[in-house]
Amino acid sequence: xxxxxxxxxxxxxxxxxxxxxxxxxxxxxxxxxxxxxxxxxxxxxxxxxxxxxxxxxxxxxxxxxxxxxxxxxxxxxxxxxxxxxxxxxxxxxxxxxxxxxxxxxxxxxxxxxxxxxxxxxxxxxxxxxxxxxxxxxxxxxxxxxxxxxxxxxxxxxxxxxxxxxxxxxxxxxxxxxxxxxxxxxxxxxxxxxxxxxxxxxxxxxxxxxxxxxxxxxxxxxxxxxxxxxxxxxxxxxxxxxxxxxxxxxxxxxxxxxxxxxxxxxxxxxxxxxxxxxxxxxxxxxxxxxxxxxxxxxxxxxxxxxxxxxxxxxxxxxxxxxxxxxxxxxxxxxxxxxxxxxxxxxxxxxxxxxxxxxxxxxxxxxxxxxxxxxxxxxxxxxxxxxxxxxxxxxxxxxxxxxxxx
Amino acid sequence: xxxxxxxxxxxxxxxxxxxxxxxxxxxxxxxxxxxxxxxxxxxxxxxxxxxxxxxxxxxxxxxxxxxxxxxxxxxxxxxxxxxxxxxxxxxxxxxxxxxxxxxxxxxxxxxxxxxxxxxxxxxxxxxxxxxxxxxxxxxxxxxxxxxxxxxxxxxxxxxxxxxxxxxxxxxxxxxxxxxxxxxxxxxxxxxxxxxxxxxxxxxxxxxxxxxxxxxxxxxxxxxxxxxxxxxxxxxxxxxxxxxxxxxxxxxxxxxxxxxxxxxxxxxxxxxxxxxxxxxxxxxxxxxxxxxxxxxxxxxxxxxxxxxxxxxxxxxxxxxxxxxxxxxxxxxxxxxxxxxxxxxxxxxxxxxxxxxxxxxxxxxxxxxxxxxxxxxxxxxxxxxxxxxxxxxxxxxxxxxxxxxxxxxxxxxxxxxxxxxxxxxxxxxxxxxxxxxxxxxxxxxxxxxxxxxxxxxxxxxxxxxxxxxxxxxxxxxxxxxxxxxxxxxxxxxxxxxxxx
Ligand SMILES: Cc1cc2nc3c(=O)[nH]c(=O)nc-3n(C[C@H](O)[C@H](O)[C@H](O)COP(=O)(O)OP(=O)(O)OC[C@H]3O[C@@H](n4cnc5c(N)ncnc54)[C@H](O)[C@@H]3O)c2cc1C
Ligand SMILES: Cc1cc2nc3c(=O)[nH]c(=O)nc-3n(C[C@H](O)[C@H](O)[C@H](O)COP(=O)(O)OP(=O)(O)OC[C@H]3O[C@@H](n4cnc5c(N)ncnc54)[C@H](O)[C@@H]3O)c2cc1C
Numbered sequence: 009x010x011x012x013x014x015x016x017x018x019x020x021x022x023x024x025x026x027x028x029x030x031x032x033x034x035x036x037x038x039x040x041x042x043x044x045x046x047x048x049x050x051x052x053x054x055x056x057x058x059x060x061x062x063x064x065x066x067x068x069x070x071x072x073x074x075x076x077x078x079x080x081x082x083x084x085x086x087x088x089x090x091x092x093x094x095x096x097x098x099x100x101x102x103x104x105x106x107x108x109x110x111x112x113x114x115x116x117x118x119x120x121x122x123x124x125x126x127x128x129x130x131x132x133x134x135x136x137x138x139x140x141x142x143x144x145x146x147x148x149x150x151x152x153x154x155x156x157x158x159x160x161x162x163x164x165x166x167x168x169x170x171x172x173x174x175x176x177x178x179x180x181x182x183x184x185x186x187x188x189x190x191x192x193x194x195x196x197x198x199x200x201x202x203x204x205x206x207x208x209x210x211x212x213x214x215x216x217x218x219x220x221x222x223x224x225x226x227x228x229x230x231x232x233x234x235x236x237x238x239x240x241x242x243x244x245x246x247x248x249x250x251x252x253x254x255x256x257x258x259x260x261x262x263x264x265x266x267x268x269x270x271x272x273x274x275x276x277x278x279x280x281x282x283x284x285x286x287x288x289x290x291x292x293x294x295x296x297x298x299x300x301x302x303x304x305x306x307x308x309x310x311x312x313x314x315x316x317x318x319x320x321x322x323x324x325x326x327x328x329x330x331x332x333x334x335x336x337x338x339x340x341x342x343x344x345x346x347x348x349x350x351x352x353x354x355x356x357x358x359x360x361x362x363x364x365x366x367x368x369x370x371x372x373x374x375x376x377x378x379x380x381x382x383x384x385x386x387x388x389x390x391x392x393x394x395x396x397x398x399x400x401x402x403x404x405x406x407x408x409x410x411x412x
Numbered sequence: 413x414x415x416x417x418x419x420x421x422x423x424x425x426x427x428x429x430x431x432x433x434x435x436x437x438x439x440x441x442x443x444x445x446x447x448x449x450x451x452x453x454x455x456x457x458x459x460x461x462x463x464x465x466x467x468x469x470x471x472x473x474x475x476x477x478x479x480x481x482x483x484x485x486x487x488x489x490x491x492x493x494x495x496x497x498x499x500x501x502x503x504x505x506x507x508x509x510x511x512x513x514x515x516x517x518x519x520x521x522x523x524x525x526x527x528x529x530x531x532x533x534x535x536x537x538x539x540x541x542x543x544x545x546x547x548x549x550x551x552x553x554x555x556x557x558x559x560x561x562x563x564x565x566x567x568x569x570x571x572x573x574x575x576x577x578x579x580x581x582x583x584x585x586x587x588x589x590x591x592x593x594x595x596x597x598x599x600x601x602x603x604x605x606x607x608x609x610x611x612x613x614x615x616x617x618x619x620x621x622x623x624x625x626x627x628x629x630x631x632x633x634x635x636x637x638x639x640x641x642x643x644x645x646x647x648x649x650x651x652x653x654x655x656x657x658x659x660x661x662x663x664x665x666x667x668x669x670x671x672x673x674x675x676x677x678x679x680x681x682x683x684x685x686x687x688x689x690x691x692x693x694x695x696x697x698x699x700x701x702x703x704x705x706x707x708x709x710x711x712x713x714x715x716x717x718x719x720x721x722x723x724x725x726x727x728x729x730x731x732x733x734x735x736x737x738x739x740x741x742x743x744x745x746x747x748x749x750x751x752x753x754x755x756x757x758x759x760x761x762x763x764x765x766x767x768x769x770x771x772x773x774x775x776x777x778x779x780x781x782x783x784x785x786x787x788x789x790x791x792x793x794x795x796x797x798x799x800x801x802x803x804x805x806x807x808x809x810x811x812x813x814x815x816x817x818x819x820x821x822x823x824x825x826x827x828x829x830x831x832x833x834x835x836x837x838x839x840x841x842x843x844x845x846x847x848x849x850x851x852x853x854x855x856x857x858x859x860x861x862x863x864x865x866x867x868x869x870x871x872x873x874x875x876x877x878x879x880x881x882x883x884x885x886x887x888x889x890x891x892x893x894x895x896x897x898x899x900x901x902x903x904x905x906x907x908x909x910x
Contacts, residue, residue, distance in 0.1 A: 168768045170586070184617075253712060303530075
């Protein structure tokens with residue numbers, strides 16, 4: 009079988025080393041590889057760009073890693089229909105480069121687009137600031153081809169945006185972290201590249217002011233593509249981005265400036281730099297957590313998260329006020345204290361089904377804090393779903409919430 | 413054995429009849445809420461599709477999640493299949509009873525339980541009518557985006573089960589993009605909560621599986637839906653064309669210009685005639701018409717709308733009408749939304765199809781449909797969501813003419829096959845239900861269907877919920893995976909071992 013090699017150091021996942029590494033270069037090879045793993049009852053973890061392997065718990069067993077990097081082709085791009093079918097190992101940046109000459113993009117802007125693969129982004133449910141307008145992977149994926157644990161190739165969804173034939177496998181696989189099957193191919197709906205872009209940034213805001221201004225923008229019926237507040241000392245700078253046609257972007261930016269006199273309009277290279285700072289802040293250090301809460305609970309969430317930030321070196325928060333998401337990032341200095349702060353923050357975030365998930369954490373922190381928190385309410389159904397699709401528990405066992 | 417299942421065993425041994433089941437259910441929901449009278453059962457024999465009627469054993473109308481859970485447990489112990497039912501407007505036979513079943517009608521559960529405008533959601537019981545959600549919050553400038561043409565009569569529970577869409581889902585998405593949480597009673601009587609007002613609940617996205625599952629995963633008893641602020645500005649125009657070719661080119665041109673209309677709907681000559689007959693609108697007799705909405709902030713909308721009109725003209729529009737006021741705009745939309753029913757004015761009977769094709773193929777597919785219709789000696793009116801290629805061919809026929817109904821059904825099937833051939837789908841919003849299950853095997857392979865059925869097994873291992881729908885052949889849950897099938901390459905000794 010081609011695409012099999014001995015493992016190297018870089019193949020380890022959260023400290024576990026596999027016995028073998030697989031690098032299929034086609035759907036057929038991927039299916040062959042999965043069948044061979046089934047025959048050997050081998051436990052496998054899938055690796056895309058390897059940017060987000062720290063998300064979740066370490067796998068309970070690891071015999072093999074399957075890299076998708078050689079599955080890196082655009083299968084079909086129909087510009088007039090605004091859809092693209094792409095192999096899972098293609099990076100987001102490579103896909104965007106393919107689409108841009110057609111005036112199109114995948115409206116998804118996760119961190120590290122040069123390394124992150126579309127399969128990894130779907131499996132990790134990764135997103136960036138444009139989620140405010142375009143939603144998550146689940147709002148953009150319209151079809152998938154998976155290879156199941158038993159090596160069977162199955163498709164769900166299709167190549168048209170509107171489609172309710174059969175159960176929604178594509179959306180069900182979003183965020184499944186490779187525990188239900190290998191995503192081999194993904195079909196996305198696309199959006200036009202905007203003609204113009206502008207960001208208005210308002211510095212010096214307390215959390216309550218972040219929420220109030222975000223709300224005022226929405227109440228004014230503005231339609232921003234992104235809203236994020238970056239921590240600067242004990243204050244926040246709220247950045248609100250508009251994209252679209254020139255006249256629309258201009259008018260919206262002006263109207264936002266009229267809402268808050270402290271605002272500053274930023275365009276061009278400065279705008280790109282501001283949003284790059286957002287990504288950098290979100291990813292700084294070795295501890296990263298994502299808190300989710302109903303948007304109106306923003307101040308409460310910040311109060312719950314501040315003690316966590318305080319235990320980290322160079323800790324900071326990034327708030328997404330329209331989404332009800334906050335990212336915590338920083339460098340671990342006192343694992344025990346951080347663990348205690350996380351344990352204390354979780355109940356405070358729980359109302360409205362909020363959560364605090366560790367996206368990355370050194371082993372010392374993992375030893376004292378569960379990456380997911382309490383098992384989700386429907387964990388029994390989730391276990392049954394896992395058993396249906398992976399009866400022997402060989403796909404990234406134990407990585408998901410509830411030990412799935 | 414638990415007390416409950418012991419009772420079930422005993423009941424089965426005695427061969428529990430419908431009467432005893434009715435008595436047990438009446439003990440849960442009250443005698444008035446169990447329907448056994450054959451005359452009263454008639455209305456439950458079908459949904460919006462009136463052929464292929466099946467009389468249920470009985471109908472039960474629970475009033476709360478607890479009552480639903482108790483009903484499900486009784487049904488499970490008696491091994492009686494359950495068919496959930498909302499408003500019964502479905503167009504794929506999804507709520508059609510199966511022999512010996514109990515229909516669970518959610519029509520008594522129609523309270524709006526909570527509104528939270530700060531966070532943008534409403535929590536409602538499943539029997540709440542779609543439009544009533546918008547009505548409850550319109551005064552505050554909010555609305556519920558998914559807008560099926562049936563929105564003044566269909567229920568939120570039905571919308572969730574069908575993943576219903578509407579004219580405006582081109583920009584705003586379908587029901588699945590607007591459901592934040594749901595409470596579901598599973599076939600074992602367990603009540604589970606999926607999702608929540610906060611985003612990104614850890615674990616699998618079971619809500620994604622639930623929406624669009626056509627009543628086969630459980631009975632939905634509460635739904636939390638997203639509420640949106642009403643857009644600041646909406647600009648509408650109505651444009652006429654010599655034929656669907658030019659109208660199709662206009663749609664493609666508008667999309668290619670980077671415009672995302674809120675809605676863009678197409679009607680062909682026959683649909684225009686029908687809509688005029690029903691509404692008295694003064695639309696001209698032309699080959700095709702487009703109705704487009706752009707919405708959002710003022711300047712963006714003015715720009716987009718003006719640009720789209722230019723493109724329509726360049727594509728060959730005969731006339732472009734811009735409504736003078738909201739009343740005239742509503743009238744235009746009424747013409748569009750009443751087009752299904754309006755076809756009744758020009759034909760004694762008709763059949764509504766629902767299929768999807770790639771948007772860029774609209775003109776070609778419509779010509780193929782016209783050819784198929786000619787061959788069948790029938791007329792087809794087309795009124796549909798052009799922006800996402802979701803066709804609704806209306807096959808006109810006269811049931812009194814022997815053989816015509818069968819020919820119409822065959823033509824409907826040919827149109828679905830056409831959609832599959834063009835790389836589309838057999839349903840864009842009406843669902844598979846009982847009606848299209850046979851076509852699933854043409855759109856999907858056995859392994860695709862098997863994978864979907866495993867999802868059902870995770871929720872409903874007993875296959876108690878709406879059995880026999882969606883899938884051409886049911887799969888027994890708990891089936892041992894077949895023996896390992898070696899790949900030919902392995903048999904040939906090509907595969908390495910490690
Ligand atoms: C340090 C760092 C921190 C980050 N933190 C966050 C964060 O907090 N939130 C966020 O949204 N994004 C975060 N990201 C964004 C990150 O870019 C995405 O999660 C990433 O895009 C995933 O793509 P990948 O190809 O790198 O996946 P990988 O990191 O290789 O894999 C991510 C997960 O998906 C699985 N997987 C990968 N490919 C497949 C496949 N084809 N089929 C099935 N399963 C597969 C893997 O097993 C793994 O569980 C972070 C990135 C980095 C580098
Ligand atoms: C004139 C007309 C126009 C239409 N236009 C559109 C349109 O534009 N877009 C569109 O998408 N549809 C349209 N429809 C179809 C129909 O209105 C939708 O499918 C609607 O969502 C069905 O809702 P209902 O309450 O009538 O459900 P029902 O017909 O009662 O049931 C539909 C399905 O949902 C299941 N179900 C119902 N309630 C529950 C529950 N609480 N829990 C679990 N399962 C449940 C049933 O078992 C069944 O499978 C139209 C129908 C008509 C008659």
